[in-house]
Every structure is written in C-alpha cells, then in structure tokens.
Amino acid sequence: MTQLSQLDAYFTAHRDEHLNEMKEFLAIPSISSLSEHKEDMIIAANHLATLLKKAGMENIQVRDTAGHPVVTADWLHADDQPTVLVYGHYDVQPVDPIELWHSEPFKPEIRDNIMYGRGASDDKGQVFMHVKVLEAMLQSPEKLPVNVKVLFEGEEEIGSVHLDQFIIDHKEELKADLVVISDTGLYAPGKPAVCYALRGLTGVQINVQGPKGDLHSGIYGGGVQNPIHAIATLLASFHDEHGTIQVEGFYDDVRDLTNEERAAFAELDFNEDDMKAEAGVSELFGEQGFTYLEQTWARPTLEVNGVFGGFSGEGIKTVLPAKAGAKITCRLVPDQDPVIIVDLLRKHIETHKPAGVEVEITEFDKGKPFITPMDHPLIQAAGESYETQYDEKTAYIRAGGSIPIVSTFDEILQAPVILMGFGLSTENFHAPNEHFHLDNFDKGLRVVSDYFTRIKK
Amino acid sequence: MTQLSQLDAYFTAHRDEHLNEMKEFLAIPSISSLSEHKEDMIIAANHLATLLKKAGMENIQVRDTAGHPVVTADWLHADDQPTVLVYGHYDVQPVDPIELWHSEPFKPEIRDNIMYGRGASDDKGQVFMHVKVLEAMLQSPEKLPVNVKVLFEGEEEIGSVHLDQFIIDHKEELKADLVVISDTGLYAPGKPAVCYALRGLTGVQINVQGPKGDLHSGIYGGGVQNPIHAIATLLASFHDEHGTIQVEGFYDDVRDLTNEERAAFAELDFNEDDMKAEAGVSELFGEQGFTYLEQTWARPTLEVNGVFGGFSGEGIKTVLPAKAGAKITCRLVPDQDPVIIVDLLRKHIETHKPAGVEVEITEFDKGKPFITPMDHPLIQAAGESYETQYDEKTAYIRAGGSIPIVSTFDEILQAPVILMGFGLSTENFHAPNEHFHLDNFDKGLRVVSDYFTRIKK
Numbered sequence: 001m002t003q004l005s006q007l008d009a010y011f012t013a014h015r016d017e018h019l020n021e022m023k024e025f026l027a028i029p030s031i032s033s034l035s036e037h038k039e040d041m042i043i044a045a046n047h048l049a050t051l052l053k054k055a056g057m058e059n060i061q062v063r064d065t066a067g068h069p070v071v072t073a074d075w076l077h078a079d080d081q082p083t084v085l086v087y088g089h090y091d092v093q094p095v096d097p098i099e100l101w102h103s104e105p106f107k108p109e110i111r112d113n114i115m116y117g118r119g120a121s122d123d124k125g126q127v128f129m130h131v132k133v134l135e136a137m138l139q140s141p142e143k144l145p146v147n148v149k150v151l152f153e154g155e156e157e158i159g160s161v162h163l164d165q166f167i168i169d170h171k172e173e174l175k176a177d178l179v180v181i182s183d184t185g186l187y188a189p190g191k192p193a194v195c196y197a198l199r200g201l202t203g204v205q206i207n208v209q210g211p212k213g214d215l216h217s218g219i220y221g222g223g224v225q226n227p228i229h230a231i232a233t234l235l236a237s238f239h240d241e242h243g244t245i246q247v248e249g250f251y252d253d254v255r256d257l258t259n260e261e262r263a264a265f266a267e268l269d270f271n272e273d274d275m276k277a278e279a280g281v282s283e284l285f286g287e288q289g290f291t292y293l294e295q296t297w298a299r300p301t302l303e304v305n306g307v308f309g310g311f312s313g314e315g316i317k318t319v320l321p322a323k324a325g326a327k328i329t330c331r332l333v334p335d336q337d338p339v340i341i342v343d344l345l346r347k348h349i350e351t352h353k354p355a356g357v358e359v360e361i362t363e364f365d366k367g368k369p370f371i372t373p374m375d376h377p378l379i380q381a382a383g384e385s386y387e388t389q390y391d392e393k394t395a396y397i398r399a400g401g402s403i404p405i406v407s408t409f410d411e412i413l414q415a416p417v418i419l420m421g422f423g424l425s426t427e428n429f430h431a432p433n434e435h436f437h438l439d440n441f442d443k444g445l446r447v448v449s450d451y452f453t454r455i456k457k
Numbered sequence: 458m459t460q461l462s463q464l465d466a467y468f469t470a471h472r473d474e475h476l477n478e479m480k481e482f483l484a485i486p487s488i489s490s491l492s493e494h495k496e497d498m499i500i501a502a503n504h505l506a507t508l509l510k511k512a513g514m515e516n517i518q519v520r521d522t523a524g525h526p527v528v529t530a531d532w533l534h535a536d537d538q539p540t541v542l543v544y545g546h547y548d549v550q551p552v553d554p555i556e557l558w559h560s561e562p563f564k565p566e567i568r569d570n571i572m573y574g575r576g577a578s579d580d581k582g583q584v585f586m587h588v589k590v591l592e593a594m595l596q597s598p599e600k601l602p603v604n605v606k607v608l609f610e611g612e613e614e615i616g617s618v619h620l621d622q623f624i625i626d627h628k629e630e631l632k633a634d635l636v637v638i639s640d641t642g643l644y645a646p647g648k649p650a651v652c653y654a655l656r657g658l659t660g661v662q663i664n665v666q667g668p669k670g671d672l673h674s675g676i677y678g679g680g681v682q683n684p685i686h687a688i689a690t691l692l693a694s695f696h697d698e699h700g701t702i703q704v705e706g707f708y709d710d711v712r713d714l715t716n717e718e719r720a721a722f723a724e725l726d727f728n729e730d731d732m733k734a735e736a737g738v739s740e741l742f743g744e745q746g747f748t749y750l751e752q753t754w755a756r757p758t759l760e761v762n763g764v765f766g767g768f769s770g771e772g773i774k775t776v777l778p779a780k781a782g783a784k785i786t787c788r789l790v791p792d793q794d795p796v797i798i799v800d801l802l803r804k805h806i807e808t809h810k811p812a813g814v815e816v817e818i819t820e821f822d823k824g825k826p827f828i829t830p831m832d833h834p835l836i837q838a839a840g841e842s843y844e845t846q847y848d849e850k851t852a853y854i855r856a857g858g859s860i861p862i863v864s865t866f867d868e869i870l871q872a873p874v875i876l877m878g879f880g881l882s883t884e885n886f887h888a889p890n891e892h893f894h895l896d897n898f899d900k901g902l903r904v905v906s907d908y909f910t911r912i913k914k
Contacts, residue, residue, distance in 0.1 A: 199675060201675075201775070203773060210738065211736050211737040212737025212738075213737055215736060215737075216858065217758070217760045217786060217788065218656060218658075218788055218856075218857045218858030218859055219753065219856075219857050219858055220857070221753065221758040221760045221788050221857060222700075222744065222753045222758045223732075223741050223742070223743045223749045223752045223753040224736050224741060225700070225740075226760055226761060228692065228762075228763070228764050228783075229692065229695075229696055229700075229761060231764070232688075232689045232693045232761065232764065233693045233698075235685065235686065235689035235693070236686075236689045236690045236693035236694075237693075238686075239686060241690075241811065241812070243679075243682070275680075279668050279672060279680075280668040280669025280670055280672075280779075281668045281669075281682070282813075282815070283812065283813050284680050284681060284813070285680070285681060285682035285812055286680045286681075295680045296677060296678065296679045296680045299679050300679075301679045303674045303678045303683055303775075304683060304685040304686060304689065304766075305674060305685075305767050305774055305776050305777075306685070306766065306767035306768035306769045306776075306778070307689070307766045307769075307781065308764065308765060308769040309761075309763065309764045310761065310762050310763035310784070311762050311763035311784060312763045312764075312765040312784070315821075316660060316784065316821045317762055317763070318658070318760075318762060318786050319762050319763075320760055320762070321762070324764065327767070327768060327769070327773060327774075329674060329773065331675055331678050331679070354698065355698075355742055356738065356740050356742030358739070364773045399675075399676075400675045400676050400677070401675030401676055402675055
C-alpha cells in the first residue's frame with residue numbers, strides 16, 4: 001500500500017473529526033478590518049499554531065507584526081528534496097449585511113455537504129486543508145516527501161499591509177523552491193484549474209484645475225476652458241473606439257500569448273451569453289483580435305474608475321466648474337513594468353493636455369504582474385495532481401485580478417508560485433452565506449498530497 | 458424752464474427725503490427664498506404700493522399669486538403716446554454669511570455716498586428710483602410724457618416661478634410698446650451701457666448605463682465597456698481642440714454679428730489681463746475668430762456643468778462602474794431655438810454613442826435668446842439719455858447670461874425690451890455688503906426722466 005493510499009484511508013477515517021475541527025477554526029471571528037476583533041485575531045493565530053503542533057510541524061511561531069500576527073512553522077527533514085512554502089491567510093471579511101445570512105457566519109454548519117460560514121472558502125477552509133495534509137503525511141511512516149515551510153498571515157483582507165516587509169526581513173528563513181497558495185478557485189464545478197499568471201496594477205489620479213473658483217456659465221461661458229471638457233478630452237484620448245489603448249508604448253513590453261496558451265484558453269468551456277448575464281451587460285466589449293478570456297486575463301487595461309467635476313445633484317446648475325478629475329488604474333500583464341507604465345501615462349497626459357487648464361498627476365501604489373509559465377514543470381505537475389481526483393482535464397488559466405503578495409513572493413523569494421485553489425467563484429467569499437463545497441475539500445486533501453509526492457526529485 | 462430742468466431741481470431738493478425713503482424700503486427683509494419671510498414679502502409689496510400711491514400712480518393693486526404678490530399700477534393719460542411697461546422686483550437674496558457684513562443687511566446706511574444694504578442695487582434701489590421718477594413727473598404740471606404701467610414681482614431671485622403665467626393671463630392688461638427694466642449695470646464706473654441681447658438656455662442630462670452593477674476591474678476589465686469611457690468619449694465629441702462645437706447644425710441659426718456690433722464691442726475698454734484675473738485663469742480660451750466679448754456675448758456655448766461616475770473618494774477603488782453621466786447646458790444666441798438645439802444634441806449623442814452601453818437623455822428647461830437690435834430707435838434713444846448725464850459714450854452691449862423673464866416679455870407682449878441698468882458688477886449683489894453708488898441713483902433719476910421725454914412721439 002503506497003503512502004497516498006494510506007493517506008486516502010486516513011482522510012476518510014478522520015473526516016468527521018476534521019470537519020469538526022474546521023468548524024472550531026471557522027467559529028473564531030477573525031475579521032482583520034475591525035478593531036473590535038483584534039483579540040480574535042490573536043486567538044485565531046494561536047489556534048492555528050495549535051493545529052500545526054498537532055500536525056507535527058516544528059518551529060511553530062506566532063509572530064508579532066505592526067498589525068496582526070504571522071504564523072510560521074516548518075518541517076525540514078526531507079534532505080535534498082525541494083522546499084515548499086505554503087502561504088495562506090486566517091483573516092476574513094466582515095459579515096455585513098448580517099440579515100442576509102441563513103445561518104450565523106461564525107456558527108459554521110454543514111448542509112448538503114457544504115460548509116457554511118465566514119472564511120469557509122476564503123481562506124480558512126483552504127488553510128485548514130493544508131494543515132490536515134501536513135498532519136496526515138507526518139503521522140505516516142514516510143513523513144513528508146518534501147521540505148515544507150508555512151506562512152499564514154492575518155492581513156490579506158486588508159491588503160497584506162505588513163507582509164511585504166516581513167518577507168523582505170525574513171527572506172533567508174522563507175527561502176523555498178516553490179510557493180503553493182490555495183486561495184483561488186476551480187475553473188468550474190468539477191473542472192480543476194491551475195492559475196499561472198495574474199495581472200499587475202498601477203494607476204494615477206488626474207486633477208484638472210481651471211478657474212480659481214466656480215464660474216457662472218452665462219457670464220464666462222465661451223471664453224474660459226472648462227475643466228470637465230479638458231478631463232473628458234484626456235480620458236477619451238486613452239482608447240480608440242474598439243477599446244485599444246492609445247498611450248504610446250503601452251503595449252511594447254507585453255509578452256505575447258503562446259500558441260499553446262491560446263489553444264488552452266480556446267478549449268475552455270466559455271459561454272458568451274452566460275458571461276453577459278454574469279456581468280450584467282447586453283454586449284461584451286474589448287480589444288479586437290482577442291477572445292474575452294484573452295482580453296481579461298492576458299491583455300493590459302486602462303480603466304477609469306471614477307470621474308468627477310462640477311454639479312452632480314438633482315436638476316441643473318449652470319456652473320463652469322473650477323476643478324475636475326479622474327482616477328485611473330491599469331491592469332498590467334507580463335512583462336510590463338508599473339514604473340514605466342506610469343511614465344508613459346504621464347507623457348501621454350502631458351502631450352494631450354488641452355489648453356487653458358493646469359493638470360496635476362498623483363500616483364497610486366504599484367504591483368507587478370506575475371507569471372510562472374504555463375509549461376513550467378511545477379505548473380504541469382499541479383495539473384496532473386488535480387487530474388488524479390477530478391474527471392475533467394485541468395484548465396491552465398490566468399486571472400485578470402491582482403494578488404500583490406504573489407508578486408512579492410515571485411520577486412523577493414525568486415521562486416515560482418503555484419496557485420492551486422479549491423474554491424468556486426459562486427461560493428460567496430466577501431458576501432453573506434460564504435460556503436465551501438466539501439467534495440472539493442476532500443479532493444483537495446488528496447490533490448495536495450499527490451502534488452507533494454509528485455514534485456519529489 | 459423745461460420739465461426736465463424742473464425735475465432736476467425737484468430731485469436735488471428732495472434728495473435727503475428720497476434716500477430716507479429708500480432706506481425704509483430696503484429695511485424690509487423681503488427674502489423670497491426663505492419661508493420665514495413670507496409676511497415680510499407682503500409688507501414689502503404693500504410698502505411699494507404706498508410709494509406708488511404717493512407718486513400719483515393709479516389702479517394700484519397688490520395681487521396674489523401662488524407665490525409672493527405682484528404689484529401693478531398705471532397712469533394712462535398720455536393719449537396716443539407710447540406705453541411703457543416698467544418691470545422690476547422687490548425681493549432680495551438671503552444674507553448669509555451674515556458675519557461678513559460690515560453693517561446690518563436690513564439696517565441700510567450711507568457711507569461715502571454709497572448706500573449699503575441688501576437689495577440696494579439688486580433691485581429694490583433701482584425699483585425705488587423708477588417710482589421717484591414717476592412721482593417727480595406726476596407732481597409736475599406736464600405730468601408723464603408717456604403712458605406708464607408698472608409690474609413689480611417678488612420672485613425674481615427664485616426664478617420668477619409664477620410670473621410667466623401672470624403675464625400670459627394678463628397679456629392684454631400689460632400690453633405696452635416697450636418694456637423698461639433697470640436690473641442690470643453700467644459697463645464700468647462712469648461708462649453707461651444699454652444691454653440689447655441676452656443668451657438663451659437649454660440643456661440635457663446624459664445617463665450612461667453599463668453593467669447592471671459595479672464590476673471588479675480585474676475580473677471583467679478589458680472585456681466590458683466602461684460607462685466612464687463612454688461618457689468621456691461623448692463629452693469629448695462635443696468640441697474640437699479650439700472649443701468649436703461639433704454638433705452638426707448647431708451654428709446654423711446663429712445670427713451673425715453686424716459690422717456695427719463688432720465695431721461697438723471692439724471700441725469698449727477690455728483688458729485681457731484684468732479678465733484673466735477676474736475669472737481666475739492663466740489664459741482665456743474660446744472659439745477662434747471671435748474676441749472674448751464676442752465669444753461670451755454673441756456666440757452659443759455647450760458647457761458640461763457636471764460629470765459623475767464611479768469612485769470619487771480618497772485613494773483608489775478598482776471598480777468598473779455601472780453608471781456614469783453628465784449635465785450639459787447650452788447658452789443660445791439669436792436666432793437659435795432651444796427645441797431645435799435639443800433635437801440636434803439628441804441626434805449627436807445617438808450618432809456618437811460608444812458601443813456596449815445604453816444612453817438615456819433627459820431634458821432641462823428651455824429659455825429662448827433675446828435681442829432688440831442694437832440699431833433699434835428705442836435702444837439708441839436709451840443710449841442718448843444716458844449721455845445727457847454721463848461723460849462717457851454709451852456702450853451698446855450684450856450679456857452672456859440669461860434672464861428668462863426678458864424672453865417672456867419679448868415673446869408674450871411682443872414688445873422690445875430695453876435694459877437700462879444703473880448698478881455696477883462690483884456692487885456685491887447676492888453677496889455680503891451689497892451696495893449702490895448713489896451718484897448712479899442720482900443720474901438714473903435724470904436718465905429715465907430724459908428717456909420718457911425722448912421717446913414721446
């Protein structure tokens with residue numbers, strides 16, 4: 001009987017016990033954004049440390065940061081085998097609007113083999129899954145086939161504010177050959193996915209100043225530049241009518257999709273009508289020459305997130321306003337550099353600035369895009385591990401969003417990041433009635449066990 | 458001794474008495490917009506009726522409307538001479554911020570031959586001036602050289618809400634050969650002006666609907682049209698880079714300035730640096746081929762008064778918003794028709810609507826532009842009357858703003874409107890420390906007397 005068969009039996013035998021333990025963990029209201037839960041964050045971190053201890057991990061530490069604690073542990077007895085850093089987060093989103101929950105967010109309960117409770121899917125349920133994999137392996141005679149370090153933070157839902165610095169400060173201690181994160185989802189129910197690329201983020205705010213104060217549009221209108229006309233002209237200059245970005249050099253560093261990637265995306269089940277319904281639009285709209293998945297996963301964007309100026313109340317006010325402005329963010333893809341992109345934006349704005357107004361630009365935070373190439377052996381191995389448990393072929397996907405901490409791992413630790421998620425996009429993370437399908441928990445335990453075994457040299 | 462010389466002597470002899478009476482009238486806090494002053498509005502209307510009675514006017518009536526009263530009177534014994542309708546308003550603006558007043562707004566006082574108090578210039582002081590002209594003429598043996606009707610309203614500062622209907626309902630009673638209004642100003646201190654044209658007004662609100670709800674810009678960005686991009690594209694399509702309006706047919710009905718008008722404007726003392734300082738801009742900006750005065754007086758505009766969409770708080774929110782919108786008003790010049798212009802706007806928006814969004818248009822109120830041609834004898838006569846009292850030549854000017862009631866007189870009574878103002882733009886109407894230079898009050902009494910005499914057949 002192989003170790004994997006033994007583990008399978010172990011997971012089956014201990015299932016009830018594990019689900020009860022998961023409930024205990026989910027019951028701690030570890031809401032990182034609310035100061036009244038500061039003590040609960042410490043309780044959750046210590047609870048996690050206890051679970052790691054029970055699992056047989058070593059060097060378990062609950063470590064203070066300027067914010068909520070970081071929990072670390074390791075098991076490093078696999079000699080020259082690869083070292084895996086497992087990252088996850090034990091903090092959760094607030095629960096409002098509480099009245100929409102069918103059961104209490106911090107009294108987890110199972111209905112129809114689905115665990116309901118805040119954090120069930122994002123991310124305490126998936127963190128717990130990893131701890132149980134470690135426990136199962138460490139109780140078996142063969143122990144872990146690879147070296148493992150864990151890093152669980154309590155600030156993911158508030159932007160991982162102190163984790164970048166923690167990783168920089170403990171770069172040597174956290175050194176690993178790969179980073180495994182289970183904080184994303186399957187492609188669809190029953191269809192596993194390895195996400196190998198994320199978009200980065202950068203942005204600017206444009207403030208346009210016209211006259212010193214608001215002017216009467218009758219007295220001055222026609223002789224003074226209107227800051228709203230100026231901001232509209234600037235914003236309209238960013239795209240052509242098909243949505244292609246017109247900022248000179250913007251696409252220069254974009255890594256082209258490989259034929260294999262395009263083929264992989266094209267094979268995925270994608271229904272345009274379903275997507276229109278999901279997004280709530282009557283038609284999709286994007287850069288020509290690319291499919292919807294290519295547009296949203298592998299092409300950069302320049303999105304105006306907000307525009308403001310003049311009077312926006314009810315009715316009419318004949319004002320020629322003093323100010324107008326807009327907030328812009330760009331989603332970036334490999335190998336775009338946020339610093340270069342902001343420079344190009346500045347140049348574009350400078351070049352297209354209409355006469356008669358002053359324009360001021362302020363910069364937002366920057367996050368680099370991330371990619372571990374689709375054909376990387378550690379990515380392909382993850383896909384194969386999924387396929388031992390799921391009947392469908394693994395989807396190799398990208399995601400359009402940004403997970404800043406992934407770029408940090410990529411950049412500081414210089415290790416490939418493997419996003420192996422077991423959630424579903426319909427599981428209401430960040431919303432009432434968050435849940436986690438327990439068949440994916442069951443499969444996840446086995447997929448991760450297989451993966452650790454598979455990447456052994 | 459002519460009647461005008463007698464009147465001159467009369468005004469001089471009664472000056473102190475008149476100024477005391479003006480103070481009594483200004484002391485009534487006739488703020489039309491504040492319901493706690495409803496009773497004061499009635500007191501002011503009755504006070505005005507008493508002044509008209511003392512002046513020797515006939516058929517004096519304080520007439521109820523759905524809002525504040527209208528005061529009417531007449532003197533119609535000049536046989537086949539022209540009939541003048543004198544219009545003015547006895548309501549005033551609120552006084553906030555009260556702490557910025559150097560003397561109490563409703564305890565008028567004279568300092569350096571300037572009357573300080575709310576309504577001194579706009580418009581109770583000028584209404585009072587007209588009443589004193591009537592009084593002076595009616596006490597003289599020759600009486601009035603023309604027939605006179607007066608119409609003083611109490612709702613000008615709140616948009617003359619009930620006056621349009623009053624004029625329509627009493628069209629026959631108000632019938633006149635000309636309408637004289639003293640509610641505007643001189644061109645500059647010592648430089649008289651007759652304003653012979655005003656711009657009209659119309660406008661629309663554009664609401665752009667994209668997705669049903671706000672979307673995550675990472676997940677959907679690149680594949681869904683952003684309503685802010687759409688509104689920016691629409692707004693940018695309205696003008697070229699020089700500010701010329703690009704709506705097809707927009708300028709078709711614009712009556713060209715005559716050579717005489719352009720020459721008259723060019724002769725006026727206009728200092729670009731002073732205007733930049735006044736408007737608070739570093740450069741002026743407008744349609745090419747026209748001077749600043751031509752741009753703001755005699756050319757139509759399309760001004761975006763407000764734009765809104767997405768997130769406008771501090772920092773960043775990576776949203777692809779569901780909605781965006783803008784409020785637009787056009788200042789119109791003779792012979793543009795607001796109804797036609799709104800039609801052209803609708804067509805333009807329809808033609809330029811970007812893909813992937815729905816656009817809804819709602820219309821604002823419409824006001825027609827007004828003009829009594831500069832060379833009209835009644836306009837020229839007004840200029841000549843000014844020149845009997847002022848050392849400077851009369852400026853024949855237009856104004857960029859809109860006075861909706863002027864269009865109503867023009868349209869319903871079909872009588873030329875003569876705007877003979879004696880205020881100054883620096884006299885803080887609508888602001889703390891409103892005042893009225895009494896040398897212009899003195900001259901105004903004589904100018905209006907001269908005008909009534911001059912237009913006699």
